[in-house]
């Protein structure tokens with residue numbers, strides 16, 4: 251750090267207030283729980299808080315609710331203004347501190363799920379509407395499989411996974427699945443303002459279906475025959491150069507910028523260099539193909555029967571592969587020790603079986619779905635302190651909800667209780683002022699979104715509101731009720747406080763705002779300190795709030811907390827669509 255930077259750093263620190271009120275910047279639904287959080291770096295004891303309306307009139311005065319300190323907040327109070335239901339713009343004041351604008355609006359979430367799609371379109375491989383040209387158009391060449399190594403397979407398409415350009419069926423199938431599910435349950439939440447290539451202009455199809463179809467077509471290419479199931483495109487040789495997708499010069503052994511390496515599922519540990527994964531079968535990937543294709547086949551039955559018929563056949567074939575080869579097909583490491591370490595597969599087969607039952611009405615699939623569900627009732631990170639990278643994935647198990655949709659009586663109660671057990675395990679850890687009980691491992695925002703989604707699904711399935719405050723706290727956290735006061739989705743809301751320096755070469759070199767991107771989110775400070783090759787490029791504007799057990803940096807150099815993530819962004823689409831559609 252040079253001397254000038256040190257001076258700027260000192261000034262920024264001196265100017266930072268030591269007490270703040272954090273709010274959900276996107277806004278509060280009139281009938282939802284409404285809580286702001288007061289955080290002070292010092293020990294202080296305010297008594298009442300007041301809410302004033304746009305004309306400055308006091309509309310509510312209440313006692314603060316004390317809470318256990320959390321992270322940098324030595325003093326934490328919850329400011330519960332749930333009784334205020336009238337739409338409007340307000341401010342909250344306590345102890346000489348005033349909040350950012352507080353919005354109460356029926357339509358607080360309208361359009362929010364569509365905003366996520368800006369980032370999805372920006373991440374496209376094949377034709378990319380930001381660059382207005384095809385990117386990564388030559389994929390790919392099979393590696394790591396003695397029978398087919400060296401074979402070219404046309405698999406251009408899909409989405410770059412994050413700010414690197416690797417592509418995974420694991421994350422892409424889940425992203426596609428969740429977008430289809432969001433459209434099925436909340437079609438009214440989505441608009442039609444873009445065409446199938448992602449360019450501005452209506453095409454008669456909801457934009458979320460345009461995006462899901464972009465994913466589906468890539469997934470069909472990645473599972474071209476019953477004996478060829480591909481899992482990953484590219485590896486961390488991608489990280490050698492920090493360049494744009496249009497000029498990606500990664501070299502997979504046959505020249506810079508040529509075809510990328512294509513990894514099949516093999517059922518055996520994989521890794522071309524020093525590190526190996528722990529792959530043991532096909533089912534984690536096969537189950538995801540099956541569920542995504544089966545749900546899509548149902549949705550396209552009327553509008554595109556030929557495509558629906560093809561998807562049905564691929565869904566049945568994928569599920570059969572998963573049955574034959576139980577176990578996980580993990581991400582393949584390259585030269586670094588980081589890879590997607592998915593250790594569970596019964597969740598994926600459960601979801602596949604549930605969707606195949608919905609599609610075929612063959613009761614064998616429902617029985618198998620229930621059997622798989624009983625083998626992992628609770629997604630194991632719920633209630634845990636830590637987990638390996640993407641060890642329990644998807645972050646929440648949509649299979650329980652999908653069984654509930656098609657099952658009856660006692661079976662519906664069984665799967666609702668599975669969700670309840672997971673929610674209880676997180677809530678037991680959430681006695682702090684932010685009511686947050688997730689572990690702050692890498693990609694904590696995905697855990698936050700999935701906890702809220704599971705709580706929402708449980709509430710919808712049972713009418714039981716006992717987790718409602720925690721569901722809302724997780725949503726609020728994502729939109730600014732966190733120690734840093736930062737919305738974790740870029741551009742939501744457009745006048746809010748959100749990341750200006752995400753870890754992204756596209757944002758940096760193209761000078762574009764990555765609207766709609768969900769960031770990785772805060773991590774344990776112990777994780778941040780131990781990551782390889784990580785450093786901040788500028789003074790940390792949030793330094794006073796990075797003194798606790800978790801950290802977040804709005805800095806292009808922090809790939810652990812400030813990198814946008816494709817699957818997390820898509821995963822959030824269901825929850826935001828449901829919140830936009832909250833009367834139904």
Ligand SMILES: [Ca+2]
Pocket residue numbers: 441442443444445446451452453454455456457460
């Ligand atoms: Ca459209």
Ligand SMILES: [Ca+2]
Pocket residue numbers: 534592593594595596597598642643644
């Ligand atoms: Ca899994």
